[in-house]
Amino acid sequence: LAINAENQVKLMELEAAQAILEAMKRHRDHAGVQEYGCGALWNLAMTAENKVKLLMDLEAAQTILEAMKRHRDHAAVQQFGCGALGNLAVNAQNQVKLMELEAAQALLEAMKRHRDHAGVQEYGCGALCSLAMNAENKVKLMELEAAQTILEAIRGHRDHAAVQQFGCGALILLGCSTFDEP
Numbered sequence: 001l002a003i004n005a006e007n008q009v010k011l012m013e014l015e016a017a018q019a020i021l022e023a024m025k026r027h028r029d030h031a032g033v034q035e036y037g038c039g040a041l042w043n044l045a046m047t048a049e050n051k052v053k054l055l056m057d058l059e060a061a062q063t064i065l066e067a068m069k070r071h072r073d074h075a076a077v078q079q080f081g082c083g084a085l086g087n088l089a090v091n092a093q094n095q096v097k098l099m100e101l102e103a104a105q106a107l108l109e110a111m112k113r114h115r116d117h118a119g120v121q122e123y124g125c126g127a128l129c130s131l132a133m134n135a136e137n138k139v140k141l142m143e144l145e146a147a148q149t150i151l152e153a154i155r156g157h158r159d160h161a162a163v164q165q166f167g168c169g170a171l172i173l174l175g176c177s178t179f180d181e182p
Contacts, residue, residue: 012053016044017054017060020037020044021041028066028067028070035080038064038068041060051090055091060084061085064084075114078110078114079120082111082120083123083126085103086129092134104140108145108149111152115152118160118162121163122160125153125166128166129166132170138174151171
């Protein structure tokens with residue numbers, strides 16, 4: 001239901017995000033609940049207003065990060081978690097908050113742990129690309145050796161166009177001093 005923009009707004013009005021977060025908190029050890037919860041939050045985080053509400057008001061990133069931490073070896077939780085964090089990161093204010101919450105470290109760990117999973121690599125690179133739109137984040141991402149992890153993804157998934165696209169995008173942004181500078 002949350003793939004449609006109108007539905008995303010309506011679902012937020014109906015407090016679907018709160019219900020999803022409650023389910024994820026109540027069933028922390030159930031990988032399926034975490035996977036689908038992250039996926040639902042990923043879709044809800046597609047609208048600009050929802051991104052801010054999910055992160056700042058509902059603390060969705062903390063729940064996503066906990067799911068990723070508890071289910072490190074579950075590739076689908078990592079993929080959906082990376083996707084959800086990536087959508088939340090398409091907002092300047094959220095980019096700062098996500099770095100404070102150590103989302104970059106969680107993304108990099110997921111990518112390292114699931115090197116052979118193209119989905120984790122694609123959405124991990126995409127989320128890092130979004131985080132790299134912030135100048136201060138670029139410095140921290142380089143300190144965390146994000147470029148090396150991104151390059152591993154690019155080299156390891158040569159035939160996966162989306163990994164190439166998001167990986168190259170992240171590297172471009174990491175090498176720029178401002179977002180407008182290609």
